[in-house]
Amino acid sequence: MKVLLLEDDELVASLIEAVLTGLAADIHVHHAATLTAARHIWQRQGADLVLCDWNLPDGYGLDLVRTIRQSSEHTPVIIVSASSDRDNVKRALHLGVIDFIAKPFDVSTLHQRLLPVFERINAAELSDSPSLPLLDYWLEQALGAKLQLPGELGAETITPLLNQPAPLTPTELAARWKNETALVTRLLQLANNISLKRSGNAISRPADAISILGVAMSLNCAMAMALNSARGLSHPVLKQQAALYQAHAEQVAAIARAMALSIELDGASCHAAGLLCRCGELALLRTLQDYLDQGGKIDDHKIEDILKRWGPRYGNRLKIQWQLPIPLRELIGAVHVPPTQTTRKALLVMHLAGLRVSSRLHGPEAERLLRRAGLNPDKWLNKA
Incomplete structure (x- = not known):
């Protein structure tokens, strides 16, 4: 399902996108920050659902609705805006807008308002669903879309944090979420989008990312991910593999942090890099689950081979998609490939941590490193 999202506030857009992609496995969100860009997306490929803000840098959301109605009378459109006065709502309804969601919105409320819309669209498309392509073609196509990780972060773990009398500090929140791979990567991505534009500085530490976003926005992002109805893996082999990769990443993260701190390096960045060292395989497992959920078939005995062939490509794609800073990418890569820049101790630490978790840190060469x-x-x- 294609969703066109017109929103000029990058953080709000990211929050809405997180809720959207959590509603179903086959959702592809195309984000535009200007009316001109949104019109271009609509004219080039259309959309099954449109969400748009009211006030934009180069016009109004209703201008996009008018463009849509020139070629489609039935495409559902939802306005998400702080301009919720009676006259604006009347004008939107006159153009066939199906809902009006006021800002600032609660993530849980947004999820509840969007869910029935998706159910209606899916029911209408069910009778005309195309046959699935071959698995390799599906995996190749997924590389061009927005990849996601499986996760088991539950809403029940986030809700108490929203209502605490004394707000948590970024350091406390980072400590609570230190092993939540998908959430940590999302926070780093959002924070780097802001930090690189403001100062040109890259962020590698989760606590720094939360400081830039703010505790409230970070909690909203966590809640959006927790409401992801497709977050888990149901296929037993995929679920088992995900548990192994997650455990491996957490062990690498813990050992890399301990090694780094023992020689007075940045332990938080090494921990974050270790946590992300299996992100490619985890995203691939999520994509395989999506394929199964759409009615595809996968030979259980071939899953390990699929992970070996496609995992590195998915990992490289995620580093670009998440806009991870170059230093953090290098730390992640060093877990798998011996670093050529052996003078950078942090890279050596990551590689050594990966070897130790794999029980391959032995012999004269390991001692030399x-x-x-x-x-x-x-x-x-x-x-021995």
């Missing part, structure tokens, strides 16, 4: 990084071989070498 540990000493080069300034680490004590007696403490870190894998025991």
Whole structure:
């Protein structure tokens, strides 16, 4: 399903997009920040659903609605705006707008308002659904769309944080979410979008990302992800593989942080990089689950081979999609590939942590790398 989202506030757009993509597995959101860009998207490819703001840098949301109605009378349109006075609502309804959601909105309320709209659209399309392509074509096509990670973050874990008498600090919130891979990457992505535009500085530490976004917005992002109805994996083999990859990433993160702190390096960045070191495989597992949910078939015995072939490509795509800063990308890559810049101790630390978790940190070469990084071989070498 194609959704056109017209919203000039980047953080609000990201929040709405998180809610949208959580409603179903086959949703592709095309975001425009200006009326001109939204018109171009509509004229080029149309949409099954349109959400638009009212006031925009180059016009009004109703101008887009008028463009849509020239070629489609039935495409559902929802206005999401702070301009919710009676006259504006009347004009929107006159042009066939099906709902009007006022800002600022509650994430849970937005989810509840959008859910029946998606159910109606899906019911209308069910009788005319095309046959699924072959798996390799599906995986290739998914690389061009917005990839997501599976996650088990529940709304019940976020709701108490919204109502605490004393708000949590960014450091406290980062500590609570230190092993929530999907959420950490989302917060880093949003914060870097802001930080790179403001100062040109890249963010690698989750606590810094929360500081830039603010605790309230970070909690809203977490709630949007928690409401993702398609967040989990139901296929037993995929679920088992995801648990293994997640456990591996958490172990790499913990060991990399401990190694880094022992030689006075930035432990938080190394921990974040370790947590993301299996993001490609996790996103691939989510895409395979989507394929199964759409009626596709996958041979369980071939899943491991699929992960080996496609996992690195999905990982590289995510680094670009998330706009991760170059230093953080290099730390993630060093887990899997020996760093050529052996003078950068942080890269050595990431590679050594990956070797240790895989029980491959032994022998003279491993001892040499540990000493080069300034680490004590007696403490870190894998025991025979």
